[in-house]
Amino acid sequence: QQQVKQSPQSLIVQKGGISIINCAYENTAFDYFPWYQQFPGKGPALLIAIRPDVSEKKEGRFTISFNKSAKQFSLHIMDSQPGDSATYFCAASRDAGGTSYGKLTFGQGTILTVHP
């Protein structure tokens, strides 16, 4: 059972354009929503994360938009650059302070290609 659904599977954007990747979740107990970025030959690395008490978080060119009622969140990459070409994973975790041990449920991944 896939609890976090991510789309699209792949995305091609021109340099300077906006990249948008969407995720939807089912479990309303999720309380932490990170995005991980993975370059070829490397492990994923945390890019940006949001909690459900805010609707948006921005770090440089990267923004997470969060819609709690719709159970959806998205990553926006402004002014996309060829160096942003990577695989992006959304994820979700639940039960802060409980016994989840920070386990993450990942989406299926999006391969982003930014053309020069």
Added chain:
Amino acid sequence: DVKVTQSSRYLVKRTGEKVFLECVQDMDHENMFWYRQDPGLGLRLIYFSYDVKMKEKGDIPEGYSVSREKKERFSLILESASTNQTSMYLCASSYSLRGTYSSYEQYFGPGTRLTVT
């Protein structure tokens, strides 16, 4: 600098072999995780450990076991490798929750690409 290392980048094994994948972290993290990554399926949790000698099953534990005898080392064991276990295996580690959400951050190793023939 944070570091998670995995014993091999590439591994080729035969069906039925016992396979050991090793992961070492140098950050004194309590939690360690093993995932497999497959195209179109994302990262799926196999097992995780929240303390030495403690382990819990993830979403896809069948055909795998783990061992954590020391805090810094977490091993994934394929008791009898099968072709459907051909995949990229990723190890990660994190601190236990300490009252801030930043403690959820997982640090990943570079992965081991395992091929079972």
